Amino acid sequence: xxxxxxxxxxxxxxxxxxxxxxxxxxxxxxxxxxxxxxxxxxxxxxxxxxxxxxxxxxxxxxxxxxxxxxxxxxxxxxxxxxxxxxxxxxxxxxxxxxxxxxxxxxxxxxxxxxxxxxxxxxxxxxxxxxxxxxxxxxxxxxxxxxxxxxxxxxxxxxxxxxxxxxxxxxxxxxxxxxxxxxxxxxxxxxxxxxxxxxxxxxxxxx
Numbered sequence: 001x002x003x004x005x006x007x008x009x010x011x012x013x014x015x016x017x018x019x020x021x022x023x024x025x026x027x028x029x030x031x032x033x034x035x036x037x038x039x040x041x042x043x044x045x046x047x048x049x050x051x052x053x054x055x056x057x058x059x060x061x062x063x064x065x066x067x068x069x070x071x072x073x074x075x076x077x078x079x080x081x082x083x084x085x086x087x088x089x090x091x092x093x094x095x096x097x098x099x100x101x102x103x104x105x106x107x108x109x110x111x112x113x114x115x116x117x118x119x120x121x122x123x124x125x126x127x128x129x130x131x132x133x134x135x136x137x138x139x140x141x142x143x144x145x146x147x148x149x150x151x152x153x154x155x156x157x158x159x160x161x162x163x164x165x166x167x168x169x170x171x172x173x174x175x176x177x178x179x180x181x182x183x184x185x186x187x188x189x190x191x192x193x194x195x196x197x198x199x200x201x202x203x204x205x206x
Contacts, residue, residue, distance in 0.1 A: 063130055063131050069123050092117070106123045133196065139167065168201065176194060
């Protein structure tokens with residue numbers, strides 16, 4: 001009995017705790033860049049598409065990005081994606097952004113900086129403001145408007161001042177850029193929108 005009790009006691013003392021998940025407090029990218037003395041491990045910011053849908057959000061001309069390179073004030077800045085689909089940064093010049101996710105762009109910037117500029121760069125990218133959407137046809141104030149995350153066709157119509165008396169209200173046409181082309185669909189008002197979409201409200205004939 002003494003031997004068994006001793007074995008059980010030793011077993012309890014030597015038992016290792018199970019894995020513990022560590023959650024780092026969420027800070028802004030600028031806080032990450034300037035807030036501490038010890039650099040974090042290289043990171044790449046991920047971004048979920050508007051509304052939490054998959055696949056992840058793809059960048060395009062008109063998006064404004066906050067790019068943080070840890071410990072490098074001369075590189076950390078806000079960059080706009082130009083008409084050619086690129087951002088231009090010091091040291092590495094033009095970096096293609098169109099069609100990439102924010103995480104993919106961060107990885108590309110990291111790779112370029114590592115080629116003779118910074119030994120172990122740590123880069124994060126987030127969308128500061130999205131490219132606009134467009135709404136045309138039978139709405140009170142057609143035109144270009146800033147995209148708001150999680151918006152739908154119905155909220156886009158509201159932003160444009162609502163329907164005109166002649167509008168076809170039950171469905172509208174949305175044109176969405178995809179894969180280098182345009183996809184056009186007739187959709188109900190609850191359909192989610194993405195940055196760069198064009199909404200067209202037709203006229204009813206009776």
